[in-house]
Amino acid sequence: MTQTQTHPSLLDRLPKVRGSYKENAPLAPLTWFRVGGAADVLFTPADADDLATFLAGCPDDIPVLVVGVGSNLLVRDGGIEGVVIRLGSGFTSIERVDDTKMRAGCAVPDIMLAKAALNAGLTGLEFYRGIPGALGGALRMNAGAYGHETKDVLIEAEAVSRKGERVTLSNADFGYSYRHSEVADDLIFTSALFQAALGDKDEIKARMDDITSSREDSQPIKSRTGGSTFKNPGGTNPDGPKAWKLIDAAGARGLKRGGAQVSEQHCNFLINTGDATGSDLEGLGEEVRARVKETSGIELQWEIKRVGREAQT
Ligand SMILES: Cc1cc2nc3c(=O)[nH]c(=O)nc-3n(C[C@H](O)[C@H](O)[C@H](O)COP(=O)(O)OP(=O)(O)OC[C@H]3O[C@@H](n4cnc5c(N)ncnc54)[C@H](O)[C@@H]3O)c2cc1C
Structure with missing residues (x-):
């Protein structure tokens, strides 16, 4: 455990756990934007029991936020108040439950679930090959791609409430819509059960290979980015308005602020070109929203979750 003098009293107020606490822990290395x-x-x-012990014993006035692998997260420059929870190796199991179902911990990368399903000869989870988050984030965001979303494959999930109670949520409990769930913000998902179907391994692999190459061609996946910045105003409707087209029409492709830039390759992606701050990225995003509002009358909604405090000046 690392001890600093920055917040001397917070650790003293937290319950004894089997996992680890780290004070004043930099979050930039834990997010895609850096x-x-x-x-x-x-x-x-350490595991779901340890998480429940922590939440039951953590005083109500201490804010708690769970993060995944930070692929849809913009952490502000002043950091995050209270306790940030990141699930680790105690949440990475993947098992085939019966002929067509897979259960996985919520720290499992989406891509690993897709690969495990392929190895088991199960189809339906290939779309996770293209999403660089972990399953907890996928459940929260109704992550999806290529016409499939988490809501199409999730059977149920285990979670822990802010009071430390263990709950099971059905797919319907999530109240899913496009990149959104209605589940209470304070629930932390720990594992989930997914429905797949028996399939042909060669065909599953071919679909996953297609997804891999289509991603490499169309998105700046090797950059410091947070994925799609804004939701498509038309949701999953293929004929609805697309955020990138509105941004392009507003002349914002390639726009810069400090070290932040609207991607030239895919203009619904913001990029940290090297020395961007959280404020550069958020300010650039707001400038894009204002330009789109001016040119199209449409107010883009952030898909990226912006969390934390502004930097103190
Ligand atoms: C290059 C790139 C491409 C992308 N392509 C896609 C795409 O095609 N489709 C798509 O849907 N998304 C896409 N994304 C966005 C992102 O990968 C997904 O939203 C992903 O599901 C986020 O998961 P995460 O683990 O990174 O969550 P984070 O970004 O860390 O967190 C996102 C949200 O989930 C919450 N959360 C995380 N873990 C848990 C948990 N265990 N319990 C409860 N809440 C939790 C967080 O509090 C936060 O609100 C892309 C991102 C990048 C960088």
Whole structure:
């Protein structure tokens, strides 16, 4: 455990756990954008029981936020107040439950679930090959691609409430819509059960290979980015308005602010070109929204979750 003098009293107020606490923990290395300040405390629970113990014993006035692998997250420069929870190796199991179902921990990368399904000869989970998050984030965001979403494959999920109670949520409990779930913000998902179908391994692999090459061609996947910045105003309707087209029409492709830039390759992606701050990225995103509003009358909604405090000046 790392001890600093920055927040001397917070650790003293937290319950004894089997996992680890780290004070003043930099969050930039834990996100795709590589920006943002530190968590007052970062907690890595040993397993779901340890997480429940922590949440039951953590005083109500201490804010708690769970993060995945930070592929849809913009952490502000002043860092995050309270405790940030990141699920680790206690949440990475993947098992085939019966002929057509897979259960996985919520720290499992989406891509690993897709690969495990391929190895088991199961189809239906190939779309996760293209999404660089972990399953907890996928459940929260109704992550999807290529006409499939988490809501199409999720049977149920285990979660822990802010009071430390273990709950099971059915697919219907999530109230899913495009990149959104209605589940209470304070629930932390720990594992999930997915429905797949028996398939042909060669065909499954071919579909996953197609997804891999289509991603490489169309998205700046090797850059410091947060994926799609704004939701498509038309949701999953293939004929509805697309955020990137509106951004392009507003002349914002390639626009820069500090070290932040609207991607030239895919203009619904923001890029940290090297020395961007969280404020550069968020400010650039707001400028794009204003330009789109001016040229099209449409107000884009952030898909990226912006969290934390502004930097103190
Ligand atoms: C290059 C690139 C391409 C992308 N392509 C796609 C795409 O095609 N489709 C798509 O849907 N998304 C896409 N994304 C966005 C992102 O990968 C998904 O939203 C992903 O599901 C986020 O998962 P994460 O683990 O990174 O979550 P984070 O970004 O860390 O967090 C996202 C949200 O989920 C919450 N959360 C995380 N873990 C848990 C948990 N265990 N319990 C409860 N809540 C939790 C967080 O609090 C936060 O609100 C892309 C991102 C990048 C960088």
